[in-house]
Amino acid sequence: MDTLILLSLCLLSWRGIQGQHDNSTKVMDNMLGHKISLPCDVYSHDDSSTPTLQWFYKKNENPTVIYTSGPSGTTIEESDMKSRVNVNKHMHLVIEHTKVEDEKLFTCRVVDQNGKVKESNVHLRVYKAPDDPEIKMEENGIQITDEAVQIGECETKNGYPAPNITWYRNNTQLKTGKDGVVVTNQITVKSNGLITFKSVLSSPVYKTDIYSTFYCEVSYHLSNGAFMKESDRKNITVDYPNTEVKLFVKSQHEIIKEGDKVQLMCMGNGHPQPQITLFRKDEEEPLVEDFLYSWTVSRNDSGGYICKGLSMDDFNEMEAETELHVHYLDPPVLSEKSPFIVELGSVHSVSCHANASAHTDIHWTQDGSTIATGSDLSLRFLDYTDAGRYACVASITGVPGLTQTQELLVILKGKPQVTVSPQHVEVQDGDRLTVKCTAVGNPTPKITWYINGTKVDADVANVSDSEVISELSFLVTQNHLNGRISCKAENEINSSMEYIQLQKSKSDNILYHSNNGTMVPLRWCHIYISIHLGEIHSTLFNLNANRKGNSIHAACIASAPFCRENDYGRKGLRKSSTKNKRRLIEHLVNVFSITPLNGLFRY
Ligand SMILES: *[C@@H]1O[C@H](CO)[C@@H](O)[C@H](O)[C@H]1NC(C)=O
Ligand SMILES: *[C@@H]1O[C@H](CO)[C@@H](O)[C@H](O)[C@H]1NC(C)=O
Ligand SMILES: *[C@@H]1O[C@H](CO)[C@@H](O)[C@H](O)[C@H]1NC(C)=O
Ligand SMILES: *[C@@H]1O[C@H](CO)[C@@H](O)[C@H](O)[C@H]1NC(C)=O
Ligand SMILES: *[C@@H]1O[C@H](CO)[C@@H](O)[C@H](O)[C@H]1NC(C)=O
Ligand SMILES: *[C@@H]1O[C@H](CO)[C@@H](O)[C@H](O)[C@H]1NC(C)=O
Ligand SMILES: *[C@@H]1O[C@H](CO)[C@@H](O)[C@H](O)[C@H]1NC(C)=O
Ligand SMILES: *[C@@H]1O[C@H](CO)[C@@H](O)[C@H](O)[C@H]1NC(C)=O
Ligand SMILES: *[C@@H]1O[C@H](CO)[C@@H](O)[C@H](O)[C@H]1NC(C)=O
Ligand SMILES: *[C@@H]1O[C@H](CO)[C@@H](O)[C@H](O)[C@H]1NC(C)=O
Helix, strand or coil: CHHHCCCCEEEEECCCCECCECCCEEEEEEECCCCEEECCCCCCCCCCCCCEEEEEEEECCEEEEEEEEECCEEEECCCCCHHHEEECCCCCEEECCCCHHHCCEEEEEEECCCCCEEEEEEEEEEEECCCCCEEEECCCCEECEEEEEEEEEEEEEEEECCCEEEEEECCEEECCCCCCCEEEEEEEECCCCCEEEEEEEEEEECHHHHHCCEEEEEEEEECCEEEEEECCCECCCEEECCCCEEEEEEECCCCCECCCEEEEEEEECCECCCEEEEEECCCCCEEECCCEEEEECCHHHCEEEEEEEECCCCCCEEEEEEEECCECECCCEECCCCCEEEECCCEEEEEEECCECCCEEEEEEECCEEEEECCEEEEECCCHHHCEEEEEEEEECCCCCCEEEEEEEEEEEEEEEEEEECCEEEECCCCEEEEEEEEEEECCCEEEEEECCEEECCCEEEEECCEEEEEEEEECCHHHCCCEEEEEEECCCCEEEEEEEEEECCCCECEEECCCCCEEECCCEEEECCCCECCECCCEEEEEEECHHHCEEEEECCCCCCCCHHHCEEEECCCCCHHHHHHHHHHHHHHHCCCCCCCHHHC
């Protein structure tokens, strides 16, 4: 595995074979611990006879023979290298596990038959990369100074040959003599020859060094070039005197209100921080012997606060003061108690006041919607819809999140209020008429129906809260035409009555129930039908149905949105048989759930 050998072969000096003596020196580089093979340039293979050959090295000018070969055989001589050396068939000196001490000049000497002496030299150099540099900056605070004080050490171990260390502050190189910097280096050689390089940095310390970063860089050579390694980046702690303290109030809200979390924080402007005590103004007992005090504030925490700082190096006393203002708002107080029971038709005034740290904004709501602003609310209870949940909402301008609400439940007592629908209706004999009466009142009213003054039973009666709905449905007879229906609503307080006037229909309209429950005369109503009635095989019809002349007309109307324009035309049903007309009506009844009220089936 000779390839492991990082071998760079440079020729320091070279001289050709001149005269009796060869004087050539090769330089060979090798990584520490690796194997190396040193050539013997003066040995020639072609020599048939065994020459006398010797490998030796020189230390203190005295040669130490490592290997001898001659007519009397070969010997690895006694030497400190004996266990690690060998000579191969090319007469190369092979050294295993090279050490630092192997860095020296090796000589191969050959004496041929003619007694001619030839020598070749190999200068062996070994290399070892140093360990990563370790930086140690001063851990204690350093006073600001113009003079160079020791601020850090950088060390790299186990390198060979000696590396260099360079210091950097904020990526700028620090050099002895520049800006008062002094860098002293110390080299230690271990017994195995490896070198520990230590560099001590001394420098003036500036206030800006609070934020400076330092590192060192080790640069070294290996057989294959120059390399470097950087240390971690470190900072130093700079001490400078405290000249003042500052007291801050911190909270997540700009304007502080009751229930907010508040921090009082006091800081000196130097390093190390002074000893800090926080006080409430005019109180002897400190709040805390610390730079920080956190709590949830209430109104009585408003006032002055003091921070006292004592610098421990010069016993300088400093003080700072601040004001804390805590906003508060109490639940509003109303001039009326809830529930507030009032009479229908009465007029009342309610006022609302809230005790607060500043001027309050007051508005009123009814069932959630704002109805008025200002502390006084004037109410005229004309209608049962005026009953409900009122509330006074108080807040302080500019203090978000501080709102208090007081509810006032208004209960309205009074006689019923009645409405009927329809109020006026055209009818004909045989119609089925349905009318509706709605009554609100407190206490809940009862509804009674009268036709022409005679009490009748209602079909449906719905009761919800204070509202009662009743429906009356009956078959119109000759007697009812031009008559009057009354709806009477009654409670413990009083009664109210409303009327529905019936009128004999002038045109014999057919009435039907539309989807929304109202009565619609079946005159020009737009109906979509799809029927298969002989010649009527159409989609959209405008039905003109009345009893006059016993005829029913159905016509397609082009203007309807879902009718094609050229569908315009009239298709008389006049010619249709009564049976077909009847089937059309039945179809209308089935498809549209229309209820013929006045005997359509007679056709
Ligand atoms: C080789 O030459 C150098 C001067 O060029 C001399 O110093 C050295 O002693 C010589 N070495 C031998 C082995 O003759
Ligand atoms: C100095 O270093 C320490 C530890 O790495 C770090 O916590 C601190 O923030 C640094 N200070 C500055 C000013 O960079
Ligand atoms: C080093 O850099 C930091 C951050 O960029 C800066 O605050 C500081 O002043 C610098 N130090 C010096 C001595 O210029
Ligand atoms: C160390 O520094 C010296 C002087 O600047 C230089 O001559 C030498 O080559 C350097 N050595 C390394 C290993 O960088
Ligand atoms: C401050 O108010 C809180 C509650 O609001 C009460 O418990 C405390 O006693 C008050 N402190 C003083 C000094 O009035
Ligand atoms: C309003 O609040 C303050 C502070 O709590 C209190 O001193 C004062 O008596 C209150 N006033 C009323 C009318 O409640
Ligand atoms: C009566 O109440 C029922 C169920 O709440 C409802 O379906 C019906 O429409 C109501 N009738 C009237 C006349 O309001
Ligand atoms: C209702 O009164 C009208 C007008 O007074 C009258 O013509 C009709 O006969 C009365 N009907 C009944 C059912 O009493
Ligand atoms: C009921 O109302 C009528 C008319 O509004 C009034 O004349 C009458 O006095 C009231 N009755 C009672 C008992 O309040
Ligand atoms: C009920 O339906 C008819 C016919 O579709 C329409 O004319 C009327 O406006 C509707 N009434 C209401 C209250 O929606």
